[in-house]
Amino acid sequence: MKVTGAALPFLPLCRRLLPSRLAGLSLALLKATALEIAILAGHLLLYPSGITQERRAAPALPAPGSPDSQGTAQLPTETNPPVVLLHGFIDNRSVFVLLRRNLAQHGRHQVESLNYSPLTCDIRTAAELLGRHIEEICERTGRRQVDIVGHSLGGLIARYYVQCLGGDLRVRTLVTLGTPHSGTSVVPLANAHPIVRQMRPGSPVLEELARPAPGCRTHFVSFWSDLDHLMDPLETACIDHPDLMAQNVRVSGIGHLALPVHPAVATGIRQALDSTGTGAETAARSGGLTVA
Numbered sequence: 001m002k003v004t005g006a007a008l009p010f011l012p013l014c015r016r017l018l019p020s021r022l023a024g025l026s027l028a029l030l031k032a033t034a035l036e037i038a039i040l041a042g043h044l045l046l047y048p049s050g051i052t053q054e055r056r057a058a059p060a061l062p063a064p065g066s067p068d069s070q071g072t073a074q075l076p077t078e079t080n081p082p083v084v085l086l087h088g089f090i091d092n093r094s095v096f097v098l099l100r101r102n103l104a105q106h107g108r109h110q111v112e113s114l115n116y117s118p119l120t121c122d123i124r125t126a127a128e129l130l131g132r133h134i135e136e137i138c139e140r141t142g143r144r145q146v147d148i149v150g151h152s153l154g155g156l157i158a159r160y161y162v163q164c165l166g167g168d169l170r171v172r173t174l175v176t177l178g179t180p181h182s183g184t185s186v187v188p189l190a191n192a193h194p195i196v197r198q199m200r201p202g203s204p205v206l207e208e209l210a211r212p213a214p215g216c217r218t219h220f221v222s223f224w225s226d227l228d229h230l231m232d233p234l235e236t237a238c239i240d241h242p243d244l245m246a247q248n249v250r251v252s253g254i255g256h257l258a259l260p261v262h263p264a265v266a267t268g269i270r271q272a273l274d275s276t277g278t279g280a281e282t283a284a285r286s287g288g289l290t291v292a
Helices: 008-017 020-050 093-105 123-141 153-164 188-192 194-198 204-210 263-275 278-285
Strands: 083-086 111-114 146-151 171-177 219-225 245-252
Touching (some): 093 263, 111 123, 123 153, 146 263, 153 171, 171 263
Parallel strands (some): 083 111
16 A cells, blocks of 8 residues: 655665665655654544534434334344444544444444543543443443444553443453553653553553453454554553453554554454454454555
8 A cells, every 4th residue: 555655755765775674664664654644634634523522313213103103112223233432542533534434334333433531631530431421322222232442542441441340241342453551651751641641551550450350251352553653662552461352463554543544454443343353363363464
C-alpha cells in the first residue's frame, strides 16, 4: 500500500546512507510517520463532529395489529452482539468514523461509539460509567452481551471493567488497539495528568489488572504495532495474563493513530469479532498483519 508520495525523492538517499536492513526500517518508519501525520490532520478536521455523544436511534414502533403492538417482546434481528467503540486519551468518537463504516458494510449494524469526558482522571471511574452504558445498551437492544473495540486508553478502561467490575458477564469479546496493558513510559512530562500516571508501569491500576482473574469469560484480542510511537516498550500493548483467553496480533508498518483507521486492521477486527478468536489466531500463526 502506498502511503505517501512526498517521501519518494528521499528514498535513494536513505538507501545510500544506511545499511540495507537499517534503510528498510527507516523507510518503513518514514512511511508510517507520513501516514500518522496525514491521519492526524484528517482527525483534527473530524474532531469537532465527535465532541457530543451520538444520538441513539429510537427503536422502531411495531405496526398496528402486529404481535409486538399487543405487548409481545420483539426478538433481536441481528445474531451478533452490538459493538461498542471506545476512544483513547484526549480523543472522541470521531476516531472511529472509518471503522464504523467498515463494520456496517459487513453486516454489523448495531454499533455505538461512546465518549468519556476529556477531564476524566481515573480509569476506575471511567470503567464504572462504561458499565452503566453497557447495561443501558443491553436493555435497549434486548441483547445479553456486547463486543467492545477500545483504542489505546479506551482498551484499558474496558479491560478494567471486564476484569475488576464483573464486566465479563456482559462483554463477549474485547478487542484492544495499541493499549498499554503493561504500562508505557513514553513522554515522562505527561505524568502531570492523573490518568497518564495510571498508565505507567507499576501503577496501582495496572497492578490490579495483573492480579489473578480466574474464570474470566471474555475473549481478548490485542492488536499491537511494531511502529507504535506511544508504546514504550512496544510489547506493552500485548496482553500477558495466565487467566485470560487472549491473542496478540502484531501489525507491521503503521503507527498508533492508524490502528483504528487502517482497512487491513479493520478486517482483522471483523475476523476477531465474527469468529471469537479464530480470525485472530490465524493472523497470529501467519505472523500478524503487514499493512504497509
